Amino acid sequence: MTKGTILILGSNATQIELRGGGSATIGQYLNETVVPTLALIDAGYDVVLATPNGTKPIIDAVSDTVDHFGGDQAAYDRARAFFADSPEMNSVQTLRAVIEGGLDRFAGVFVPGGHAPAVDLMQDPDAGTILRHFHQARKPTALLCHGPVAVLAALPEAAAYRAALAAGDSEKAAALGQDWVYAGYGMTVFSASEEKIAEQHLLGGELLFDMERALRTAGGNVSVTATNFAPNVVVDRELITGQNPASDHQLAAALVDALDRAQG
Template sequence: MTKATVLVIGSNATQIELKGGGSAAIGQYLNETVVPSMALLDAGYDIVLATPAGTKMHIDEASDSAQHFGGDEAAHARANAFYADDPTMNQVRTLRSVIDGGLDRFAGVFVPGGHAPVVDLMQDEDMGTILRHFHDAAKPTALLCHGPVAITAAMPRAREFRAALVTGNGEAAAAIAKGWIYTGYQATVFSVSEEQWAEDNLFHAKLPFYMPDALQLSGAKVTTNPVDWAPNVVIDRELITGQNMASDHLLAAKLIEALDSWLAKE
């Protein structure tokens, strides 16, 4: 018998726009998706995977490497096998269908990173509905690396907010964000210096905005570890955010602690 069910939300985005024109290939990060998912299952939780389109996420090629598993080739192989073959990663629902089926059955929600959530999840209406439900119920809400930017979807005008970020209109973005449910929350997210490394080494171009700026303009209180690629997790009320891909195990542990605590109160 399982303890409870956790909703895991992925992105369907495969391209991100670049400053000055063009786009770059993106996806979800392998370790950020499977390490917390496997930890939840090992801890006795069921998981349900959902995406906007109800189709499986694309894994960013940059993440398909043993370096994101501490150099452990066996762990990397297990991760690939889990993502390819485990039923939880292949029985994908749409966000709308899980809403229609009732969100009360979920004890918490988890959003992995990679750049993909920056494209679709942060402006998805169904994502916003889900976030507002978990916020109102004070249920654990965990997001990793670029995933924390998805909480901007809880704004009524999330699509306009993202458009303002892309055009560099911070004043308009801040005005659109007024009344956001996570205003004043402490959070972390992929840092500017980490993103600049990605711009220089992966994209060879600039992204239209940085993640800490997006959350700060929303009204969150953002802190990032000055040491790039070091694990960092920030917890404020129900919100659990991890800074980068190296925070996968730590975020998973903190999410499981929060779920266990929430269930103990029920």
């Protein structure tokens, strides 16, 4: 018998804007998607995957490597097979459909990383509705790497907030960031210094804003590690955030622990 059902918010974004024009190809990270999902299933939870348009997320090619699984070929092979073939990863709903189906049926929510959530989820009104529900119900809300920027969807004017960040208008962004339900929460996210490395070696250009600034401007109490790509998980009330790809197992463990405690 299942312990409960967890909602996974996936992204449909495949391109992210770069400063000066152009874009970089992105997606969700394989390990960040699958490691926590399999941990949930192994712990006795069911999962439901939903995205803005109801299609399956695209995996960022740079994450499709055994290196993101600590060199463990068996773990990598299991992850690839699970994402490709499992019913859980192929029965995708829209965010609107899960809202209309009732959010009370979910025991928690998880948002994987990769750059993709910084494009669509962070400004999606349905994602905002979902996250505000889990905040108000104080149900475990876990987000990994770039995933934590999705909590900005809970802002009253999330799309305008993102546009202000992209335009470099910090004053306007700060004004639009008022009344955020996560203001004052401790959280972490892919750090500005880690992003510089990604911009140089993976993206081929500079992003319009970094994730630390995006969260801090709205009132997030953001902390990151002094060492780039060191695992880091921050738990504050119902919110569980992981900094980078290396934080996948720690975030999974923290989420399962929070869910088990919530279930009594």
